[in-house]
Amino acid sequence: MGLTLADYGTMAMLFMLIVASLAMYFIRDLMHAVIVYGAYTLVMALIWLQMNTPDLAITEAAAGIGMTVMMMVVIYRTSRKEE
Amino acid sequence: MGKYLRLAFILILALLTGYGVLVTVAELPPYGADTNLTYNQVSERYINGALEDTGVPNMVTAIVLDYRAYDTMFETIVLFTAVIAVLITLKGAQEEGDRK
Amino acid sequence: MKDFVLRRVVALLLPFIQMFGIYVIMHGHTSPGGAFAGGMVVGLGVIGFSTVFGIEQGKTKMPEHVTTITESYGTLWYILMGLVGIFKGLPFLANKLAVDVGVPGELTSGGLIGLIGVGVGIRVASTMVTLFFTMMEEEA
Numbered sequence: 603m604g605l606t607l608a609d610y611g612t613m614a615m616l617f618m619l620i621v622a623s624l625a626m627y628f629i630r631d632l633m634h635a636v637i638v639y640g641a642y643t644l645v646m647a648l649i650w651l652q653m654n655t656p657d658l659a660i661t662e663a664a665a666g667i668g669m670t671v672m673m674m675v676v677i678y679r680t681s682r683k684e685e
Numbered sequence: 686m687g688k689y690l691r692l693a694f695i696l697i698l699a700l701l702t703g704y705g706v707l708v709t710v711a712e713l714p715p716y717g718a719d720t721n722l723t724y725n726q727v728s729e730r731y732i733n734g735a736l737e738d739t740g741v742p743n744m745v746t747a748i749v750l751d752y753r754a755y756d757t758m759f760e761t762i763v764l765f766t767a768v769i770a771v772l773i774t775l776k777g778a779q780e781e782g783d784r785k
Numbered sequence: 786m787k788d789f790v791l792r793r794v795v796a797l798l799l800p801f802i803q804m805f806g807i808y809v810i811m812h813g814h815t816s817p818g819g820a821f822a823g824g825m826v827v828g829l830g831v832i833g834f835s836t837v838f839g840i841e842q843g844k845t846k847m848p849e850h851v852t853t854i855t856e857s858y859g860t861l862w863y864i865l866m867g868l869v870g871i872f873k874g875l876p877f878l879a880n881k882l883a884v885d886v887g888v889p890g891e892l893t894s895g896g897l898i899g900l901i902g903v904g905v906g907i908r909v910a911s912t913m914v915t916l917f918f919t920m921m922e923e924e925a
Contacts, residue, residue, distance in 0.1 A: 656817035657745050660809065664825035668913065672832050676920045740886030741814040741895045749819065750898045750905075754878040758867065761860050761905055764912050768856060775919050 612652055618645050632681075636674045643667050795837045802830035810906035814895040820902040824909030831910075832917045840921055849918075852911045859908025866901050 622642040629635045643666030650659040714721045731748060741747040749757055809823030835843020870879030880886070880896045887894035 657819070660818045660822045664822045664829065668825045668829040672917060675836065676917065679921065736889055738881055739895060739898065740889045741898055742889050743814055743816065746814045746819050746898060746902070750901050751880050757905065758863050761863055761908055764908065765860050768912050768915055771916055771919055
């Protein structure tokens with residue numbers, strides 16, 4: 603089993619995905635969770651590029667950040683603070 | 686007693702459904718085998734003839750905007766409907782609040 | 786947001802983001818990407834601008850009467866492109882039978898696909914911007 607450098611890079615990126623997903627669950631501040639989700643999307647786009655699918659990489663970067671993060675920011679801005 | 690009867694009925698129904706699902710999964714073709722039904726002449730035709738049929742090197746665009754143009758058309762109509770629904774829900778509520 | 790660095794960076798980056806989005810829409814049939822991704826990038830530029838500079842400033846970039854027009858006529862443009870086939874006595878949305886598809890790889894190739902892609906891209910961009918503005922106004 604000869605693992606090349608690219609394989610280890612992919613493994614590291616997948617590990618970062620798991621860490622980011624867990625972090626999003628445990629972080630209490632909504633804005634910090636949104637920022638961590640942006641990092642998750644960036645790593646996911648890199649993984650798509652690693653798999654030779656630049657189509658999906660562009661869509662992931664645009665849709666992941668564009669739709670999801672922006673909608674989460676909208677929810678963060680418009681939600682009532684519970685005190 | 687009626688409660689236990691109902692619970693027993695729900696349990697039997699759930700077990701039957703689970704059995705059906707397991708039988709269906711057992712009947713599925715093996716994962717990734719090249720004799721699967723999804724690898725038929727349709728995808729072969731698209732992969733081999735996309736450039737010739739549409740003159741577009743990007744095969745995803747060729748399928749989305751040419752072979753499956755009807756789907757994309759209704760997709761844009763779905764987007765239109767979503768925007769209309771959001772506008773009616775949010776803007777309509779706002780204007781009603783202003784009128785009061 | 787009052788941060789000087791953020792404001793200056795977003796104001797400088799906005800034209801480049803828009804240009805990249807328009808490039809992805811126009812070259813959707815010759816290079817990776819496509820109308821949906823490119824439209825999202827175009828909408829994202831305006832959304833990021835109005836997140837930093839405020840909704841009022843962002844609405845000067847894409848006013849409501851412009852998004853109303855692009856919102857409605859994007860879908861209509863698609864259907865009009867489909868009617869080209871009907872006028873030539875062919876099925877709805879016919880492409881190669883109706884028009885000349887040209888040399889693969891050029892910007893003008895692909896027949897109606899490029900034109901349809903432009904319509905879909907404008908449509909997606911205006912959808913995202915409209916949704917963002919409408920939902921942010923709910924704050925008030």
